[in-house]
Amino acid sequence: MADAKNPPCPVSSSFCLTTPALALDLEMVLDLTPENERIISTDCELSMTNLLNAFPLASFIVGQDGYLVGANEQALDLFGKEIIGHTSMEVVRNPNVHDAIERALVQKTRTQCDWSTTQATTDAVYHVTASWIEAEDILVTFKDVTDIEQSLRARREFVTNVSHELKTPLTAMLGILETLQLMGPSDPEAQQSFLGMMQKETQRMNRLVSDLLSLNSVQANERIRPSTPLDLRALLEETVTSLQGLSHKSHSQLLFTPPKTAPIVVGDGDQLRQVVINLIENAIKYAGPGNILIGLSGIDYQPLLRCEGVKIAVEDHGCGIAAIHIPRLTERFYRVDDHRGRDVGGTGLGLSIVKHIVSRHRGRMRIKSSLGRGSQFAIYLPAN
Ligand SMILES: Nc1ncnc2c1ncn2[C@@H]1O[C@H](COP(=O)(O)OP(=O)(O)OP(=O)(O)O)[C@@H](O)[C@H]1O
Ligand SMILES: [Mg+2]
Numbered sequence: 001m002a003d004a005k006n007p008p009c010p011v012s013s014s015f016c017l018t019t020p021a022l023a024l025d026l027e028m029v030l031d032l033t034p035e036n037e038r039i040i041s042t043d044c045e046l047s048m049t050n051l052l053n054a055f056p057l058a059s060f061i062v063g064q065d066g067y068l069v070g071a072n073e074q075a076l077d078l079f080g081k082e083i084i085g086h087t088s089m090e091v092v093r094n095p096n097v098h099d100a101i102e103r104a105l106v107q108k109t110r111t112q113c114d115w116s117t118t119q120a121t122t123d124a125v126y127h128v129t130a131s132w133i134e135a136e137d138i139l140v141t142f143k144d145v146t147d148i149e150q151s152l153r154a155r156r157e158f159v160t161n162v163s164h165e166l167k168t169p170l171t172a173m174l175g176i177l178e179t180l181q182l183m184g185p186s187d188p189e190a191q192q193s194f195l196g197m198m199q200k201e202t203q204r205m206n207r208l209v210s211d212l213l214s215l216n217s218v219q220a221n222e223r224i225r226p227s228t229p230l231d232l233r234a235l236l237e238e239t240v241t242s243l244q245g246l247s248h249k250s251h252s253q254l255l256f257t258p259p260k261t262a263p264i265v266v267g268d269g270d271q272l273r274q275v276v277i278n279l280i281e282n283a284i285k286y287a288g289p290g291n292i293l294i295g296l297s298g299i300d301y302q303p304l305l306r307c308e309g310v311k312i313a314v315e316d317h318g319c320g321i322a323a324i325h326i327p328r329l330t331e332r333f334y335r336v337d338d339h340r341g342r343d344v345g346g347t348g349l350g351l352s353i354v355k356h357i358v359s360r361h362r363g364r365m366r367i368k369s370s371l372g373r374g375s376q377f378a379i380y381l382p383a384n
Helices: 013-017 020-029 034-054 073-079 095-107 146-186 188-220 232-249 269-287 323-328 338-343 350-360
Strands: 058-062 068-071 110-119 122-133 137-144 229-231 252-257 264-266 290-296 300-302 307-316 364-370 374-382
Touching: 034 058, 034 068, 058 073, 058 122, 068 073, 073 137, 095 110, 095 122, 095 137, 122 146, 146 188, 188 350, 229 232, 232 252, 232 269, 232 290, 232 307, 252 269, 269 290, 269 307, 269 350, 269 374, 323 364, 350 364, 350 374
Parallel strands: 252 290
Antiparallel strands: 058 068, 058 137, 110 122, 122 137, 229 264, 290 307, 300 307, 307 374, 364 374
């Protein structure tokens, strides 16, 4: 192992052999005095550094003694500026990477492994390739696959969540069916009650599938900006009227304050209706009885958007939401109170759909809430 007094040569002589043409040319022109050896070594070092810097991935070269003999800028950024002359084990403290380098060296082959690490406070994943190169050196490259890993993880979580959400009503229905079979036709009243439960579970599955399809189509069109001018006052009036029946059943009152002049914005009518329906339904379902205020501003400068736009707000004075949940409300399947959410038929997808619709309209959403006092969900949309 090299020490501070005796650092290893920054370029292994073996690396020079990897460029035999260059070495031969130089030998022919120069006799190998110590000074000329230094020139060859410097040339090799330069060509190796140039070569490594041309690599699009963080890369370093490990000599057969295990010490680093070269590294490109990305590797220096990743591992620190002082890594040359240290062993690969000191630089990447990971047994899998160490093992991959060892195997590449012993078997004169190419090996691969994944390396998970934490940089500052974020997790990162690298796909590491250790390739034996002719001169007994190992070229080690690090491909950052954090984004790919994250999206794979998100996909796995999504499948788990969907399966879980579907499994719950399916298990309930299987239980009900078994009970009905055991019961026989003797108790028609109980039968009716069980059939009612089955209907509720089927409706829950139906809602889930509709929400999933809706989320899918909203995400698919998220980059395509809507182009139709819309009268938002008329849209809100219609939507509020259509939800009056539901609010009466829950002993809440929908109060809409329209602006004097109808604001016209460019938007997708069906999608914006879906946004308002979800916000009002949430207020009806979760806030409990009381007044629900629906507000719509005229077109005005909106600091949040840094342009002219409108604000739609749905405000209740119900149970409110603890601050810890607010940043997570727009995550798919996130419910503050899982059991209560399920009881009222929520899938936890509504606000996620709202977020994507608002984003498609280049708008913003703000949620303010305080426990025991109520919540305000505000949507800001640019006027054009
Ligand atoms: N006004 C509100 N007051 C209290 N809690 C709310 C309110 N709005 C939303 N929530 C909470 O946020 C969660 C997420 O709402 P979201 O609309 O995304 O899903 P959901 O209503 O459960 O299902 P879906 O909208 O798909 O039927 C709800 O389950 C509820 O716990
Ligand atoms: Mg909802």
